[in-house]
Each structure stands twice: as structure tokens, then as C-alpha cells.
Amino acid sequence: MAKTLSDAMANLLAxxxxxxEQIHGVVYWSQxxxxxxxxxxxxHILPLFRLPAQTRSLALFLSYPGGGNDxxxxxxxxxxxxxxxxxxxxxxxAIIDELALLGTTISGGLVGxxxxxxxxxxPAGIASFGVPFWQAAGLPSAPRAGTTYDxxxxxxxxxxxxxxxxVGLQYVVGA
Amino acid sequence: xxxxxxxxxQRILESPGNKLTQSGLARGGLAGVxxxxxxxxxxxxxxxxxxRIYPLFRLPSSAMAVEILLTNxxxxxxxxxxxxxxxxxxxxxxEDQAExxxxxxxxxxxxxxxxxxxxxxxHGSGNVFSGFxxxxxxxxxxxDVCLTATADPAPIGNVVVAVGMLYVxxx
Numbered sequence: 001m002a003k004t005l006s007d008a009m010a011n012l013l014a015x016x017x018x019x020x021e022q023i024h025g026v027v028y029w030s031q032x033x034x035x036x037x038x039x040x041x042x043x044h045i046l047p048l049f050r051l052p053a054q055t056r057s058l059a060l061f062l063s064y065p066g067g068g069n070d071x072x073x074x075x076x077x078x079x080x081x082x083x084x085x086x087x088x089x090x091x092x093x094a095i096i097d098e099l100a101l102l103g104t105t106i107s108g109g110l111v112g113x114x115x116x117x118x119x120x121x122x123p124a125g126i127a128s129f130g131v132p133f134w135q136a137a138g139l140p141s142a143p144r145a146g147t148t149y150d151x152x153x154x155x156x157x158x159x160x161x162x163x164x165x166x167v168g169l170q171y172v173v174g175a
Numbered sequence: 176x177x178x179x180x181x182x183x184x185q186r187i188l189e190s191p192g193n194k195l196t197q198s199g200l201a202r203g204g205l206a207g208v209x210x211x212x213x214x215x216x217x218x219x220x221x222x223x224x225x226x227r228i229y230p231l232f233r234l235p236s237s238a239m240a241v242e243i244l245l246t247n248x249x250x251x252x253x254x255x256x257x258x259x260x261x262x263x264x265x266x267x268x269x270e271d272q273a274e275x276x277x278x279x280x281x282x283x284x285x286x287x288x289x290x291x292x293x294x295x296x297x298h299g300s301g302n303v304f305s306g307f308x309x310x311x312x313x314x315x316x317x318x319d320v321c322l323t324a325t326a327d328p329a330p331i332g333n334v335v336v337a338v339g340m341l342y343v344x345x346x
Contacts, residue, residue: 025210025211026208026209026210026211027209027210027211027341058211058244058339059244059291121242121244121291122289122291123244123245123246123289123290123291123339124246125246125248126216126246126247126248126335126336126337129213129244129246129337129339130213130215130337130339172211
């Protein structure tokens with residue numbers, strides 16, 4: 001019977017006793033709360049957290065105030081001083097392209113609103129799932145060790161309402 | 176109010192000298208550091224047939240699966256019948272693996288649907304790699320987690336899929 005190798009298994013065969021970090025990484029969690037205001041303009045940036053360039057996103061959790069119909073991208077900025085607004089965008093949609101917050105009322109806990117259905121911990125998109133940030137952002141090679149990026153959401157569409165947006169990201173960090 | 180301790184707590188209570196260590200808790204339940212394994216990206220292609228095996232990753236026999244994460248591009252269709260289970264670790268280039276239980280984790284997964292499923296909740300404490308046997312395998316034993324097509328995949332073109340598993344390692 002024919003068998004199809006996954007990338008991880010191909011790596012394993014090439015180095016049968018060396019398991020790479022990417023397939024046995026410790027899972028980390030980052031969470032941020034953002035105070036949304038009503039009527040945010042498209043292009044408004046919501047900085048969430050600062051993470052290493054080697055971060056590999058797994059899944060997103062969301063809790064969102066009901067009533068809005070706003071949409072966002074989630075992506076990466078070069079780390080900077082947000083008080084000075086001196087960050088440079090690396091890739092505004094590197095993690096999620098067009099995340100729709102559908103105004104679902106959520107009471108307690110972290111629940112993801114994703115494509116019309118509430119789910120906790122929705123896996124990241126195929127382009128960013130399990131790959132390091134720098135690669136998801138389209139860079140040709142890894143940046144210098146110690147490089148960090150700011151994970152931000154950028155409003156792209158719809159009308160926001162006032163309330164607290166809670167974002168959780170589950171990830172591993174590996175070369 | 177009567178309280179019902181979990182199996183993990185029962186074991187601790189029955190062995191009062193035990194400390195609350197990761198290994199102690201892991202004897203009876205899920206506890207400790209959560210790890211992640213993922214398949215990398217692999218293709219499901221229209222010529223794949225029932226019985227095709229997709230090796231995902233190799234884990235120790237003491238690993239206990241917590242959740243599975245599945246992602247794919249939009250438009251992935253006609254990939255509704257896949258089982259998730261275990262094969263003995265072998266040399267995939269020689270196809271010398273033996274099936275242990277091809278659907279011990281999940282049956283009939285739809286690879287066309289982005290999803291996250293709690294294996295721990297769906298299978299309870301029986302979802303231990305050694306759970307299919309009366310006696311745990313020798314220390315150091317590894318298994319290959321694989322998908323097996325149980326319905327003929329018919330995607331439109333080659334579809335890229337990635338599967339990840341959150342797990343803890345017990346004893």
C-alpha cells in the first residue's frame with residue numbers, strides 16, 4: 001500500500017533519532033485585553049503582545065463584546081515604542097487574514113468567534129499554522145537571534161462597538 | 176456535599192507519601208507540561224484512495240493526547256473520511272509499520288473542516304497510548320500517529336493540510 005510522508009516524518013527519516021523542536025515544542029499562552037471604542041476607523045491598530053520571531057502560532061481564542069460587525073487582520077509589526085508610534089509594519093495579515101468578529105455575545109471565558117460559529121481555540125490558518133512568525137511574514141531567512149515582533153490586529157472593515165476584546169494566542173517557540 | 180475525586184487524586188490519596196509531582200498526577204489523568212507535535216504540511220491529492228496512510232508524527236508510548244488541531248486552505252472539499260490512530264514506529268521508506276489501532280483517537284475526520292477537538296474529553300482517561308493494551312509497552316517505545324483514508328478522497332486538485340496534536344507525557 002502506498003504511503004505519503006508528511007514533512008515531519010521525512011525529517012525524522014533523515015535524522016531518525018533527532019526530533020526537531022518544531023514537532024515537540026512546549027506550548028505557551030499569551031493573552032491581552034484591548035478596550036475597543038465605538039466606531040474605530042479602518043486601519044486602526046490594536047497592539048496585543050510582543051513575541052519572539054521564532055514563535056509559531058497554533059490557535060486563537062477570542063472574547064468579544066456583542067453588537068459589532070467589525071473585521072480585523074492579525075499580523076506582525078517590528079517591535080517599537082507604542083507610545084511613540086514608531087513601529088513599522090512587517091506583515092499586517094501574517095497570522096490571520098480578515099478575522100471577522102461577528103458581534104456574538106459571549107459571557108465569560110475565552111471563546112473564538114470565527115466564520116460565524118463560536119469556537120474556543122480555532123487553529124491558525126494554513127499559511128501560519130506551526131511556522132515561525134518570520135516565515136509567515138514572508139521573510140526569506142530568520143532574523144537575528146533575539147528579534148521580537150509585536151502581534152497586532154488591524155481593523156479592516158465594519159463598525160466596532162465599545163467593550164473589551166480579549167485575545168489569547170497559543171503557540172510554541174522553536175527554531 | 177459529596178465530592179468525587181478524579182482518578183489522579185484518588186491515587187494520590189491512596190499513596191499519601193506521594194508528592195504532587197507531574198508524574199504522580201500523570202498516573203491517573205492529564206497533567207503537566209503540554210507539548211505540541213505537528214505534521215508539517217502534506218498533500219491530499221485526487222488520486223489518493225481508501226487505505227492510504229499519512230504518517231504525521233512519532234510520539235512516545237507514554238504520551239497522552241489532549242487535543243487535535245486541523246487546518247487547511249479554504250475550498251478544501253471531499254475529504255470527509257479519515258481515521259486517526261497509531262502504528263508501530265518503523266521505517267516508512269520500507270513501509271514496515273504494523274497497525275496498532277488505526278482509529279483509536281478519531282474516526283471519520285473531515286480534513287476539509289478546520290477544527291480543534293478535545294481528545295481527552297472524547298476519550299477520557301482511556302486515551303493513553305498504552306490504553307489499547309493491558310500492559311504498557313517497554314519504556315522508550317514509540318508510536319507513529321497516522322491518518323488513514325477510509326473514504327475515497329476527492330479534493331479539487333492538491334490540497335495542503337496540517338495536523339497538530341497537543342499532548343502531555345506521563346509514565
